[in-house]
Amino acid sequence: FSCLYLLLCSGGGLVVYADSKPDLRIPGEQDQMPTKKKVVILGTGWAGTNFLKNLDSSFYDVQVVSPRNYFAFTPLLPSVTCGTVDARSIVEPVRNIIRKKVGGVKFWEAECCKIDPTAKKVYCRSNVGTNLEGNGEFVVDYDYLVIAMGARVNTFNTPGVTEHCHFLKEVEDAQRIKRSVIDCFERASLPTLTDEERKKSLHFVVVGGGPTGVEFAAELHDFVNEDLSKLYPKIQELVKISLIEAGEHILTMFDKRITEFAERKFQRDGIDVKTGYKVVKVSNKSISMVSKETGEIDVPYGMAIWSTGIGTRPIILDFMKEIGQGDRRVLATDEWLRVRECDGVYALGDCATITQRKV
Amino acid sequence: FSCLYLLLCSGGGLVVYADSKPDLRIPGEQDQMPTKKKVVILGTGWAGTNFLKNLDSSFYDVQVVSPRNYFAFTPLLPSVTCGTVDARSIVEPVRNIIRKKVGGVKFWEAECCKIDPTAKKVYCRSNVGTNLEGNGEFVVDYDYLVIAMGARVNTFNTPGVTEHCHFLKEVEDAQRIKRSVIDCFERASLPTLTDEERKKSLHFVVVGGGPTGVEFAAELHDFVNEDLSKLYPKIQELVKISLIEAGEHILTMFDKRITEFAERKFQRDGIDVKTGYKVVKVSNKSISMVSKETGEIDVPYGMAIWSTGIGTRPIILDFMKEIGQGDRRVLATDEWLRVRECDGVYALGDCATITQRKV
Structure with missing residues (x-):
């Protein structure tokens, strides 16, 4: 059965399975069919990378969009500041993870600047150099969108x-x-x-x-x-x-x-x-x-x-306003990590929080 | 006998001794005397670092001025561009070299911006941040000056x-x-x-x-x-x-x-x-x-x-003009590495060339 597994291997060992929209095609036939569902993952931090690692990419057309082409082991960042650990020791290239996956996962080094949940599109902008013809903007279609863009630093608007x-x-x-x-x-x-x-x-x-x-x-x-x-x-x-x-x-x-x-x-x-x-x-x-x-x-x-x-990233704030969550601090999801009222959109990591069902 | 040894350990094994201005004080008495001669070394590349390593710093008041606080093993630079060798593997902190020397060698991380051979002074400017009170400029007196500032890249004024x-x-x-x-x-x-x-x-x-x-x-x-x-x-x-x-x-x-x-x-x-x-x-x-x-x-x-x-660094060009070498490509020295017509000034490395005596 083809279904979207969201395996969130967090520190606490929480494992969430989201069996959304199962379709009844037989796995063996998938490769011949041109209509694989498109999974787009935004972000290559803890949440995005763990989801990517645990996704059976043979069932989907997977695309990863992130401004960083590596995963960073952030707990060791303070040690990099003093040379105790070298920067190259705490990063893992995303393309190294991707080439171990079957089915040809694609990676675009770009920033997602807008999510359109109605048209099921994300708007991206490349941040590599200025040597590219055009402005480096492109659009990616999705069937399932996994938002794992993390957070930004919070200055609390303190001047300077x-x-x-x-x-x-x-x-x-x-x-x-x-x-x-x-x-x-x-x-x-x-x-x-x-x-x-x-x-x-x-x-x-x-x-x-x-x-x-x-x-x-x-x-x-x-x-x-x-x-x-x-x-x-x-x-x-x-x-x-x-x-x-x-x-x-x-x-x-x-x-x-x-x-x-x-x-x-x-x-x-x-x-x-x-x-x-x-x-x-x-x-x-x-x-x-x-x-x-x-x-x-x-x-x-x-x-x-x-x-x-x-703090919350501006693009997440924009997206929250658009889907009627403008009064919240971070994206709210149900216990299957689905963003409420957004078909096919999932969110996890620092940009999201799970709203528990009242028991 | 106290004298200035210029030990230039170049690839070819050339060793040059410059016995200039020997004075007759007994070495053992040097430490008590407040009038140690001041040796100022400009640069921490191959020439400056090798001179520093071979200088008996117990006889002199030694100061090193360089915009880089490390020596870089330049032949391995191309390997750093592709990650074959890590940058930290090809640099040696100048202060690591200095602390093995007796007599308290001083290091200033600054760019020398002017040499005054008449007043025997060099004018320096710190290139560290902008947080310093004042403009970060200071003057260093010398008795012996060793110019080992190397060269700059040469664009031949090609536009772009x-x-x-x-x-x-x-x-x-x-x-x-x-x-x-x-x-x-x-x-x-x-x-x-x-x-x-x-x-x-x-x-x-x-x-x-x-x-x-x-x-x-x-x-x-x-x-x-x-x-x-x-x-x-x-x-x-x-x-x-x-x-x-x-x-x-x-x-x-x-x-x-x-x-x-x-x-x-x-x-x-x-x-x-x-x-x-x-x-x-x-x-x-x-x-x-x-x-x-x-x-x-x-x-x-x-x-x-x-x-x-x-190509030649602008400060070397300025200095050459001042001492009447304006028509040359790099500083000319005699076979003892003394800059002609400049009392107590020596030059070696990429910024200088030895004019051989006619035999």
């Missing part, structure tokens, strides 16, 4: 964040951070600087006390103390790492004992954990933050990493 | 080269080329392209038949046939690699048998070696070249690498 802070969401971000850390040390080593200026250049500020921020702060601390201390012995004592968290504690999504352990460890390591501080503005010179006790303070910094969580 | 061609001189160039090759393959894989457009995107043009261009063309050929053919099986036969050389043969600096072998090998491999063609213009769509037989022809291309040789 996009211009002056690093994010830690993509592999390129991690590589940029790596270069930037060394730049801070080289800048602080220059002659004719005051000690104040050196301290400013070596003040690393991590905004957001979630797993990403905490992991990065810890990696940076080890990198500074184990590696950079040998290369920059004279300025090592000027380094300061601050972790800014708006809530009362860091790592609040985990067990309280983990929070306590992390806070004590950071205190011993000399990482300055500032809880109860909300960043309100970032300029090229300083980070402005407020707390109940101190009011607004300006902190000079050399480099800032913004890791306060994720 | 800087805008549209890749170079292969720095590690960053190699990394950019790597991304760009994959971009060409992703672009050529997109739907809605004609075969003509796909062929254009997969036409790799290497300009210059010297060692760099030939090495790169060979690496790219292997990369395409051994690795990319598995990931992009459908478009592999559309790939074309062209090697453009203005002279009659490639690799003319080597033995004739090497030239013949390389040309035959490239012919067997399907690399199109076009000798006798001079590139006169590069646009975003095509490369214009002339030959005696064909006149001017326009060749569409996907990616172009410019490797036609090296």
Whole structure:
């Protein structure tokens, strides 16, 4: 029986089968028939790649659209920022996954910029160079659409964040951070600087006390103390790492004992954990933050990493408005990962949430 | 005896000792004396790094100024373009070399922008970020100056080269080329392209038949046939690699048998070696070249690498004008690597040439 299996192998081991629209053709006859159903997968992150890996592509005409032609093992991203792990070690080319699949899966390196659920089409734009004739736009038809486009970083519209802070969401971000850390040390080593200026250049500020921020702060601390201390012995004592968290504690999504352990460890390591501080503005010179006790303070910094969580991608917001979900934060699906009121459209991963049936 | 040893360990094993201005202080007393002579080394390429490694830094106050805080093993650069060798495998941090030296060698990551041989000063500008107070400029005094700033790429003022061609001189160039090759393959894989457009995107043009261009063309050929053919099986036969050389043969600096072998090998491999063609213009769509037989022809291309040789850096040209060498191609030194008529200034590597004494 030909049917669409959505095997979502998430951390918790949740497995969802969505037997939608089974048709009664015999599998052996599929290859001769020109009318294979078209499955289009948007995204090559955790959700999209896992779905692709578990899909029996011999039954479908499968097309994958993503601006990145690789899957990235994101939990190791903080280690890439300090060279503990090399970037090429945490990526897997999508085309490597595809060539192991039967039935000829196609991959287009492009950004999906519009979903039309009525006409069952997605509009895509290539982001490769400008050397292409035309504008690089094309349209892909689908019978089944799997939306797995993930999320974007969330600046909460704080002024100056996009211009002056690093994010830690993509592999390129991690590589940029790596270069930037060394730049801070080289800048602080220059002659004719005051000690104040050196301290400013070596003040690393991590905004957001979630797993990403905490992991990065810890990696940076080890990198500074184990590696950079040998290369920059004279300025090592000027380094300061601050972790800014708006809530009362860091790592609040985990067990309280983990929070306590992390806070004590950071205190011993000399990482300055500032809880109860909300960043309100970032300029090229300083980070402005407020707390109940101190009011607004300006902190000079050399480099800032913004890791306060994720937000919804604009294209998902547009799509949600179009299908009457404009009041929601992310796409709502039923327990079979079907987007409500959208025939043949499925969504999973960070761009979607499952609305449980009332029992 | 304290004297400046210039140990130039070049490929040919040439060793030059320059016993200039010996002074009669006893080595053991040096450490107590505040008047150590200042040695300033400009550059961290082959010449600068080898000089630094062989200098007895306990006798001098040594400062190194370079825009790159690492030494790069340039012969392996073509292999970095295709991922055969990782970039981090061919670089050695200057600070790693420095910390093995006695006497506290200092390193400033900055570009030298002016040499004043009368006042014995070099003017430097930091190229690290814009976050620094002031403009990042500073001045370094010297007693002995070692100019080892290398050369720049030479476009022969051909229009469009800087805008549209890749170079292969720095590690960053190699990394950019790597991304760009994959971009060409992703672009050529997109739907809605004609075969003509796909062929254009997969036409790799290497300009210059010297060692760099030939090495790169060979690496790219292997990369395409051994690795990319598995990931992009459908478009592999559309790939074309062209090697453009203005002279009659490639690799003319080597033995004739090497030239013949390389040309035959490239012919067997399907690399199109076009000798006798001079590139006169590069646009975003095509490369214009002339030959005696064909006149001017326009060749569409996907990616172009410019490797036609090296030219003199602007700062060296300025310095040569100032010291009366304005009519020369590179800095002239005597056989002790001393720049003529410049007290305490030495030059070596690609920015200099030794004028042999008439015997």
